[in-house]
Amino acid sequence: MGLGIKKGDTVAVLAGKEKGKKGRIISVLTDKAGKGGKVLVEKLNIIKRHTKPSKTHEQGGIIEKEGPIHASNVMLVCPKCGARTKIAAHMQADGGKLRVCKKCKEVID
Numbered sequence: 588m589g590l591g592i593k594k595g596d597t598v599a600v601l602a603g604k605e606k607g608k609k610g611r612i613i614s615v616l617t618d619k620a621g622k623g624g625k626v627l628v629e630k631l632n633i634i635k636r637h638t639k640p641s642k643t644h645e646q647g648g649i650i651e652k653e654g655p656i657h658a659s660n661v662m663l664v665c666p667k668c669g670a671r672t673k674i675a676a677h678m679q680a681d682g683g684k685l686r687v688c689k690k691c692k693e694v695i696d
């Protein structure tokens with residue numbers, strides 16, 4: 588996903604049932620084509636999964652876990668200025684890239 592959102596970022600959800608909520612990215616998932624990823628956001632878009640009894644879970648039951656949210660439906664919340672922002676790339680002399688907030692121009696990492 589290039590200079591997109593990363594694990595540990597705080598994002599705001601722009602659409603869907605969690606619209607308006609904020610949370611921390613716990614995982615970034617890329618699709619088979621390697622683009623248009625989805626993200627798991629801590630405690631958001633919780634889905635319930637019924638599990639059958641097994642050797643490790645004798646009772647079976649319901650597991651609650653975060654469901655994927657399309658990356659285009661979330662926006663980074665800048666850790667510096669607190670605004671919802673897009674990420675700009677800042678090229679470094681050594682060829683590396685840093686992520687920069689488009690609003691406050693601060694380097695995010």
Ligand SMILES: [Zn+2]
Pocket residue numbers: 665666667668669670672688689690691692693
């Ligand atoms: Zn900012």
